[in-house]
Amino acid sequence: MTAAKPPLQLNDQGQLRHFLSLDGLSRDLLNEILDTADSFLEVGARAVKKVPLLRGKTVCNVFFENSTRTRTTFELAAKRLSADVITLNVSTSSTSKGETLTDTLRNLEAMAADMFVVRHGDSGAAHFIAEHVCPGVAIINGGDGRHAHPTQGMLDMLTIRRHKGDFDKLSVAIVGDILHSRVARSNMLALKTLGCPDIRVIGPRTLLPVGLEQYGVQVFTDMDQGLAGVDVVIMLRLQRERMQGGLLPSEGEFFRLYGLTPQRLALAHPEAIVMHPGPINRGVEIDSAVADGSQSVILNQVTYGIAIRMAVLSMAMSGQTAQRQTNSESEEQA
């Protein structure tokens, strides 16, 4: 009964104006993000690491949840694009004084911010902000609840593409706590859109959400079977609190069943790469010998993360600016 709404994160020309989730983004657009990030990787290798794309723009990192890696790489990405950057850890400031999410963001908007990078514990928070709070500001989702972590998804894709080439012949396994993982959701969507023919998820049934078939993935509860011959292994972080409430008996039993050891990794393709969004729990989901081993690309992911974030920030800023121009022109005509 509801009329179809235009896609929230795209402008009238189909360019990014927000970056909220990978749902609904075309393969071409994902490839454009990867290509743009590739070009920014060169910038990172130069002696002077800055480009002037966002000069004069203000980027606010608003983190309602703790983060080190994501927050820092967003900050670096914005700085390398020459933007002015402010980072707020809201979890420890305004909300504890009773200010609502809406009020916090509207205050920042009033300070003439051009872009918000938002991390929030509620699924859908970034959508809410883009739709109802600050539609004129580009919103970048830095992780919302269990829903999406689209820049992590894209940096994982960049990692895979740079190490393994095209997606259309690859076998990728995602292992661990799929249920609570926004990274897993974004990765499954990205892999599907990019044409990966064999996406596997591996975990115990307590950590697998219902309805996984909608992502076009194969589900394995046996780690050895799931890893057989894969080209890419993406391990997920297991939170300590999962030991409560009957999801898992112990970290030890989890490691025994789903921990990535050198022996298990030997079941994958000999040139398989090992990824992890970090922070890693050594001895819980991954053995140190694997994390620090030759097949691990975990630290490369961090480097690529800056390039991906530069790509997304610059693309969304230009899409949002274009949309504002279109809007003001149509207002003038009206």
Place this chain on the structure above:
Amino acid sequence: MSISILGARLLDPANDLDRVDDVHLDQGRIVGIGTAPVGFEALRQIAGEGLVMTPGLVDLSVSLREPGQTRKGSIASETQAAAAGGVTSLCCPPNTRPVLDTTAVAELILDRATVAGHAKVFPIGALTRDLQGEQLAELVALRDAGCVAFGNGIGGLHNSRTLRRALEYAATFDLTIIFQPQDHDLAEGGLAHEGPTASFLGLPGIPESAETVALARDLLLVEQSGVRAHFSQLSSARAVEMLATAQARGLPVTADVALYQLILTDEALADFSSLYHVQPPLRSRRDRDALREAVRSGVIGAIASHHQPHEDDAKQAPFGATEPGISSVELLLPLSLTLVEDGLLELPELIRRLSSGPATALRLPSAGIQLGAPADLLIFDPAGQTLAGEQWLSKGRNCPFLGHCLPGRVRYTICDGRLSYTT
């Protein structure tokens, strides 16, 4: 005021009535069907050609939000909205502030409803004090103050022993208990039906078993205690199946469904719109279809709005931080006519589920279109249309149907012989 309604189609399935005739009202009652009594003079005549007259609608759950939450709604605003939806009698749940667990609160609600005069209000009392699930409220005193049934909100009582005793106590005095079955532990933290949509959106799920596990317990304790029981807001196919089995075994249990559950599914959540955040959650298409079938077959005898008005701020947050509920009593008739339009229900069945069905479930007075009965009537134009939101009387604008063009138009709502709503 004396009123004659001339030439309307009189439709009251509970009284086997379906014919075109005149109806005459005086001093709050129906004084003539067909011919007017000797000496009757109508101060007002309503031309009824092309219109349908039915018993006034009976809504088993309309949150009035008063006392305590008047930012969301007031007794005056929400009963007026109800009249616009064709309602002449409504029940209000006990989750007011303070909770409806004392006669003082019941009296306050009834007094203000009488002053407002838009609809007859039948309060549902709290089963336990402050809805805490520990100490029983003074059920008999509340009954004497006007409470028609007792409930403890969604989830009911956590403690099965306390519940068992509460039911036995209620059975002693032939009180009716309303259950909204949801297992506290299985539903805890959940925001949406556990299914592909919730998984995709990363919203914590409420499994079907949250409803069925609680329903199983509740049905067994109802059977053991022999209490009169009504199950409210059922949401899943499996729960309907369990209820039908219990009814088939001879357990005299009734049930209602929220009207929006017959229309929407969890797929509506796809872009995180908080307008679709409801409790119990919107479930799958299969569940919705089973609910429709149960309404058709009569396993579910009542359709209720489960009207929950909110101020705008309550819905202005990320999905999980918003308050659940839809403001919908104002659209009760036109929205439910979509079920007829879609061929899911015949009009007489629909009217039954919206009037005699709910009245019977909670033993509310509803004599329908009969000589001498109170004149609680709805007159609507079946060929007309309602643009939802064109006018809006409820304080809560949290309605996903605003802007929709719905079939049928309420023309007159008559409560105790007075026009409580006209267009």
